Amino acid sequence: MLYDADTVMFSAGAVVFDEANGQVLTVIDRRKTKPDVYFPKGRIEAGETMEEAARREVEEETGVVCRLWPKMMGMEVRESPAVGKTKVIYWYAASFISTSPQRLEDHEQFTTNWVNIDEAPNVLSYEQDKQLLNICRAHFEKRET
Numbered sequence: 001m002l003y004d005a006d007t008v009m010f011s012a013g014a015v016v017f018d019e020a021n022g023q024v025l026t027v028i029d030r031r032k033t034k035p036d037v038y039f040p041k042g043r044i045e046a047g048e049t050m051e052e053a054a055r056r057e058v059e060e061e062t063g064v065v066c067r068l069w070p071k072m073m074g075m076e077v078r079e080s081p082a083v084g085k086t087k088v089i090y091w092y093a094a095s096f097i098s099t100s101p102q103r104l105e106d107h108e109q110f111t112t113n114w115v116n117i118d119e120a121p122n123v124l125s126y127e128q129d130k131q132l133l134n135i136c137r138a139h140f141e142k143r144e145t
Contacts, residue, residue, distance in 0.1 A: 014041075
């Protein structure tokens with residue numbers, strides 16, 4: 001399928017694992033009446049690679065510095081009626097490195113939450129995030145063996 005570039009928005013994000021504590025990083029978005037829980041992601045800026053965008057978005061939304069794993073975990077395509085565009089999201093898995101001062105933009109109302117990997121499917125708001133977690137977790141478990 002061919003998309004007109006003016007109708008597509010490109011984003012990148014990451015599922016960040018705290019391997020030492022068996023946790024995964026989530027974002028709680030409190031802009032809605034019922035908060036959404038998902039993985040950090042955001043738009044790819046001009047001149048930025050997908051990997052750079054994923055790392056930057058994680059740090060901006062959560063204050064967490066991460067190291068991306070070498071392989072992209074997935075690509076999600078969804079319609080975004082609110083902005084009238086098709087959204088393409090490039091997903092990576094990553095390891096927690098450290099925390100930095102959180103640099104939230106004024107309009108963003110996010111809270112960072114570390115969740116036990118086994119409990120994450122019960123906490124995440126969206127089915128595609130649960131599927132993504134399963135993909136990343138399979139790679140995570142392969143890394144441990």
